[in-house]
Amino acid sequence: MARRLETPSRIVTKSLSTVYTEYMESGKLDLSPPYQRAPCWTHDQNCGLIDSIMNNWPIPMFTIYKLSMADPSFALGARFECVDGQNRLRAIAAFRSGTPIPNKKGVDEYVYWTRPTDMKELKWTDLSDEERSWFNDYDVAVNIIQASMTMESRKAMFTSLQDGTRISASENLKNSMHPVSQFTSRTGLRDFLEPVLNGLMTASTQWIDVIADCASLWLHRDDADPLASLNRKQNELRRVLGCKKNASRNPVYKIELEAAHDATLFPLFESLVASLTEVKRGSTVRCHKFYVSLLFLYITLYGEAPPTEIIREWFASMTSAKIVAEGKAGKRDYDIYKILWNTLMHRLVDIGASGTDGKPKRHTVPKQKRNEVWTREFPGSTDGVCPCCEAPITVFNMEVAHIQAVADGGTNDATNLIPTCGPCNRSCGSEHLVSWCEREYPTAPLLRR
Numbered sequence: 294m295a296r297r298l299e300t301p302s303r304i305v306t307k308s309l310s311t312v313y314t315e316y317m318e319s320g321k322l323d324l325s326p327p328y329q330r331a332p333c334w335t336h337d338q339n340c341g342l343i344d345s346i347m348n349n350w351p352i353p354m355f356t357i358y359k360l361s362m363a364d365p366s367f368a369l370g371a372r373f374e375c376v377d378g379q380n381r382l383r384a385i386a387a388f389r390s391g392t393p394i395p396n397k398k399g400v401d402e403y404v405y406w407t408r409p410t411d412m413k414e415l416k417w418t419d420l421s422d423e424e425r426s427w428f429n430d431y432d433v434a435v436n437i438i439q440a441s442m443t444m445e446s447r448k449a450m451f452t453s454l455q456d457g458t459r460i461s462a463s464e465n466l467k468n469s470m471h472p473v474s475q476f477t478s479r480t481g482l483r484d485f486l487e488p489v490l491n492g493l494m495t496a497s498t499q500w501i502d503v504i505a506d507c508a509s510l511w512l513h514r515d516d517a518d519p520l521a522s523l524n525r526k527q528n529e530l531r532r533v534l535g536c537k538k539n540a541s542r543n544p545v546y547k548i549e550l551e552a553a554h555d556a557t558l559f560p561l562f563e564s565l566v567a568s569l570t571e572v573k574r575g576s577t578v579r580c581h582k583f584y585v586s587l588l589f590l591y592i593t594l595y596g597e598a599p600p601t602e603i604i605r606e607w608f609a610s611m612t613s614a615k616i617v618a619e620g621k622a623g624k625r626d627y628d629i630y631k632i633l634w635n636t637l638m639h640r641l642v643d644i645g646a647s648g649t650d651g652k653p654k655r656h657t658v659p660k661q662k663r664n665e666v667w668t669r670e671f672p673g674s675t676d677g678v679c680p681c682c683e684a685p686i687t688v689f690n691m692e693v694a695h696i697q698a699v700a701d702g703g704t705n706d707a708t709n710l711i712p713t714c715g716p717c718n719r720s721c722g723s724e725h726l727v728s729w730c731e732r733e734y735p736t737a738p739l740l741r742r
Contacts, residue, residue: 312385340405347406352433358447359439376454390417476504476550486500486565494579494581503585507589514594520627564597599641606640675687680713682737691714692713694712696709696727726739
């Protein structure tokens with residue numbers, strides 16, 4: 294039989310005897326992680342739970358987190374952590390083991406079942422064999438979270454459940470089979486990205502939407518219009534992100550990320566985070582998630598972010614409230630993305646045409662020309678080597694260098710461009726690339742042409 298693949302989250306049905314043996318009796322479940330509250334049930338609540346079980350009434354699902362070797366509790370023998378259901382599990386364990394537990398006032402009391410026929414208060418040892426079987430065979434749902442989550446994330450989930458509110462869409466997606474969820478879990482991207490979005494994006498809980506948007510734009514980066522992949526309505530997006538639709542078959546939001554994409558995608562997110570960190574520094578600017586996705590697209594297409602001050606001005610060009618209002622008025626996401634994208638590109642053209650130091654301003658090399666330059670140097674391949682230092686480069690991480698610097702009259706004509714690694718492109722500055730190579734890399738392939 295083929296081994297079942299592990300997924301970020303797995304909801305299973307287990308009998309109470311299995312739950313008790315696997316988690317409670319074995320000591321593998323940590324009932325008191327740092328974020329958990331102290332036991333707070335009254336004696337009546339403890340006994341009421343047992344009554345519900347014996348009457349075959351449904352009880353809520355248990356949520357437990359599978360610990361990694363890096364978690365402190367793992368070294369103490371725990372393999373799981375209780376996120377939700379601590380009081381229920383304590384009551385079940387106390388009843389099965391016949392051990393008293395403290396009630397809400399701290400007084401130890403035994404957990405009983407009151408038999409409805411004679412109103413006797415029965416401990417486990419008082420039950421008949423048939424009654425024990427009823428209890429042992431009672432099925433419960435257990436949600437086993439296998440995706441990597443920080444202690445803060447587990448705390449947030451615990452708090453949400455205790456408040457009686459639903460787990461956020463972000464947490465639901467993170468622990469689902471959605472390709473974006475699995476990418477996030479594999480790379481630990483959430484912990485890397487979310488602190489930067491906090492205080493910058495108007496709704497930082499939408500971080501998973503941002504990752505999904507970025508992934509979609511990256512997958513469609515070679516399209517004539519990558520923004521067309523985001524031509525959707527928000528209600529359709531919510532159904533997909535809530536896993537109520539199959540994203541891989543839904544043209545509204547088609548995402549087919551694989552583990553092989555991680556090494557290429559993550560550096561782009563690193564560049565995004567670096568740019569957003571600079572934008573946040575010393576600034577109170579806030580933005581809608583659409584801006585973040587488009588900034589990621591810009592970095593994907595051009596290999597670098599626009600100047601920080603331009604990004605701040607751009608963020609302020611259309612408020613989140615106005616974007617939301619446009620959506621509520623029936624405008625599709627694509628139309629709004631297009632407005633924001635054109636605003637940024639026009640601003641960049643403006644600063645490129647209005648230099649005040651007498652020197653021509655550098656214009657961004659269009660994607661089509663970048664592709665043309667790469668194909669000229671490495672036809673039919675996505676891998677190559679830097680013509681200066683001979684380091685490996687790919688079509689995804691290369692930078693386009695000017696052989697004659699723009700500051701010295703160089704143009705964006707393809708004959709003046711060549712794909713290089715990032716360090717070489719940035720290190721040569723305004724020096725002629727050939728002269729720089731002669732000094733730094735005398736054996737450079739560029740010099741043998």
